[in-house]
Amino acid sequence: MLVGQYIVQRLAQLGVKHVFGLPGDYNMQFLDMIEDENKLKWVGCANELNASYAVDGYARSTGLPGALVTTFGVGELSALNGIAGAYTEKLPVIHIVGMPTSSSQAHHVWMHHTLGGNKYKAYFEMSQNITCDSDIIGWTQRDLDNAPYVIDRLLVSMLREKLPVYLGVPLDVFEMEVSDANLSTPIEVQRPEVSDEKRDYTVQEIMRHVQAASCPMVLIDGCVSRHGVTKLAYDFVKSTGFPVVVAPMGKSLFPEDDPQYLGEYAGHGSFKELMDAMDKVDLLITLGSFDSDMNTGKFTYRTPMCHTIAIHSRCCVVGYGEFSGIGFEDVLPALSEQLKGERDQRLSLTKELKSSVEHRVELPDATFVSQDYLWTRLSSFLRPDDHIVADMGTSCFGSVHTTLPEGAHYYQQILYGSIGWSVGSTLGVLCGAEAKGKGRVILFVGDGSLMLTMQEISTMMKYGLKPIIFVLNNDGYEVERKIHGPNRSYNNIPPLDYSLLLDYMYCSKDVRAPMKAVESKEVRDEAQHSHRNDLESFKKYYHKVETRKDLDALFNDSSFQNVDGIHLVELFLRRGDAPDMLVKFTHEKLP
Numbered sequence: 001m002l003v004g005q006y007i008v009q010r011l012a013q014l015g016v017k018h019v020f021g022l023p024g025d026y027n028m029q030f031l032d033m034i035e036d037e038n039k040l041k042w043v044g045c046a047n048e049l050n051a052s053y054a055v056d057g058y059a060r061s062t063g064l065p066g067a068l069v070t071t072f073g074v075g076e077l078s079a080l081n082g083i084a085g086a087y088t089e090k091l092p093v094i095h096i097v098g099m100p101t102s103s104s105q106a107h108h109v110w111m112h113h114t115l116g117g118n119k120y121k122a123y124f125e126m127s128q129n130i131t132c133d134s135d136i137i138g139w140t141q142r143d144l145d146n147a148p149y150v151i152d153r154l155l156v157s158m159l160r161e162k163l164p165v166y167l168g169v170p171l172d173v174f175e176m177e178v179s180d181a182n183l184s185t186p187i188e189v190q191r192p193e194v195s196d197e198k199r200d201y202t203v204q205e206i207m208r209h210v211q212a213a214s215c216p217m218v219l220i221d222g223c224v225s226r227h228g229v230t231k232l233a234y235d236f237v238k239s240t241g242f243p244v245v246v247a248p249m250g251k252s253l254f255p256e257d258d259p260q261y262l263g264e265y266a267g268h269g270s271f272k273e274l275m276d277a278m279d280k281v282d283l284l285i286t287l288g289s290f291d292s293d294m295n296t297g298k299f300t301y302r303t304p305m306c307h308t309i310a311i312h313s314r315c316c317v318v319g320y321g322e323f324s325g326i327g328f329e330d331v332l333p334a335l336s337e338q339l340k341g342e343r344d345q346r347l348s349l350t351k352e353l354k355s356s357v358e359h360r361v362e363l364p365d366a367t368f369v370s371q372d373y374l375w376t377r378l379s380s381f382l383r384p385d386d387h388i389v390a391d392m393g394t395s396c397f398g399s400v401h402t403t404l405p406e407g408a409h410y411y412q413q414i415l416y417g418s419i420g421w422s423v424g425s426t427l428g429v430l431c432g433a434e435a436k437g438k439g440r441v442i443l444f445v446g447d448g449s450l451m452l453t454m455q456e457i458s459t460m461m462k463y464g465l466k467p468i469i470f471v472l473n474n475d476g477y478e479v480e481r482k483i484h485g486p487n488r489s490y491n492n493i494p495p496l497d498y499s500l501l502l503d504y505m506y507c508s509k510d511v512r513a514p515m516k517a518v519e520s521k522e523v524r525d526e527a528q529h530s531h532r533n534d535l536e537s538f539k540k541y542y543h544k545v546e547t548r549k550d551l552d553a554l555f556n557d558s559s560f561q562n563v564d565g566i567h568l569v570e571l572f573l574r575r576g577d578a579p580d581m582l583v584k585f586t587h588e589k590l591p
Contacts, residue, residue, distance in 0.1 A: 024071020052082020267297025
């Protein structure tokens with residue numbers, strides 16, 4: 001089997017159904033194999049940055065690895081920002097880079113896209129700080145004999161660490177033969193065994209703190225999802241009766257209509273009622289926490305370290321003591337077993353605490369749509385299987401307080417915080433929803449963020465994908481204005497007519513018709529073959545929303561509710577209007 005075919009087979013075995021990227025003259029033979037094998041669907045993006053965002057969204061929405069293919073140098077460098085985001089937010093992604101031929105590298109030839117004949121590994125070395133494992137397949141017989149083991153090692157590292165990996169393959173090596181013997185052994189990540197003694201001791205230490213606490217609280221955060229233990233965390237909370245909150249990065253990982261659910265906790269960025277309740281908490285048990293500034297309200301959790309227990313995938317931190325090599329799957333079932341006997345008593349305390357945190361958003365009568373009205377009204381429009389993507393900015397800070405129905409999925413990038421991430425990520429989420437076979441995909445992106453990555457809307461239409469896109473038009477970078485410079489010109493953007501955007505991004509008329517008349521039959525046949533899977537028609541809708549009445553009418557429109565095409569909603573918001581959480585965050589000083 002060829003090296004490229006081996007990679008395709010391994011990705012398919014892992015359940016991957018989509019591969020994202022762009023063609024380049026160092027990777028196109030590999031792209032042929034992807035198309036010809038029919039096990040993976042190629043999704044060609046507008047640029048490599050957006051493609052790297054797409055694999056991020058695909059990994060988030062499916063729980064599967066994201067697969068990205070770029071060309072050497074110019075392509076892979078463009079993708080590095082998205083790969084860095086996947087690394088920061090712990091997402092399994094494989095970045096496959098087509099490199100110059102083995103002969104070019106062996107003879108140090110100054111090929112295009114290189115930094116010079118002696119610097120073929122420069123880009124590879126750049127990627128090593130944002131990957132957990134990386135390698136380049138060489139061209140000697142020994143390299144080829146080892147190639148299947150190298151590929152398998154990278155995939156295991158990616159799955160075990162939930163982080164990106166890098167695989168460089170010279171163009172001609174994609175078409176060299178290797179043994180296919182390893183394919184009969186599935187790629188698996190073996191969990192290290194934990195001795196009964198170590199588990200029992202760790203659980204005993206946690207129990208000592210739990211039994212001494214009068215008001216324990218569980219906080220669920222993003223790594224619960226990354227490590228596939230959402231159900232385990234839910235079972236733990238339900239069997240113990242503890243009250244539960246979620247961090248912004250943990251939103252949608254616990255049912256928000258559950259009687260034990262108290263709300264979203266972001267330190268001082270939380271509603272006052274929840275902040276007051278957290279003053280009563282004398283033990284905070286965090287599951288899969290991301291202890292970053294924005295996720296914790298600039299590190300303003302009210303529970304001191306000595307009264308915090310942090311459980312992760314491979315370590316537990318109890319106060320100031322750390323227990324390495326033991327995590328969720330070892331500790332939570334054992335804790336549930338020991339705590340279930342007092343469940344009813346804790347449920348009674350949880351019910352009492354919950355009654356004190358009910359928060360009502362006061363919405364004064366007005367004709368315009370405010371941030372408060374949008375995120376409150378959105379709750380009644382959402383459905384259980386929906387996927388909500390919120391870009392960094394007012395969308396991210398406002399949507400975190402929208403009440404989600406059980407089974408809805410919520411995605412943002414509040415830790416890495418790359419504006420424009422959401423558009424490419426939505427492409428990946430759309431492909432993930434397609435692979436899973438259910439769920440509307442709804443994007444909220446500011447007009448400033450959209451400027452960076454709007455090209456990927458054309459890719460969505462090219463593949464017949466049907467998101468609902470809300471463009472929050474508040475005249476530029478509102479999140480930046482809240483941080484600094486509300487009257488500065490650098491926070492403005494060029495004015496755009498969004499009513500023209502969908503027609504521009506996917507033209508329904510044949511603008512090339514005059515040229516086809518002068519092209520040879522051979523060229524016309526080539527074109528017909530390459531466009532054989534193109535859509536003949538695609539429904540596109542533009543909606544202008546200026547008032548509450550406009551928004552309510554849109555939410556009640558059946559074609560909009562059922563997403564029979566791509567919908568772009570230009571939602572006009574007042575400049576200066578921002579979600580409460582963003583206002584609090586930008587007015588808090590860092591420690």
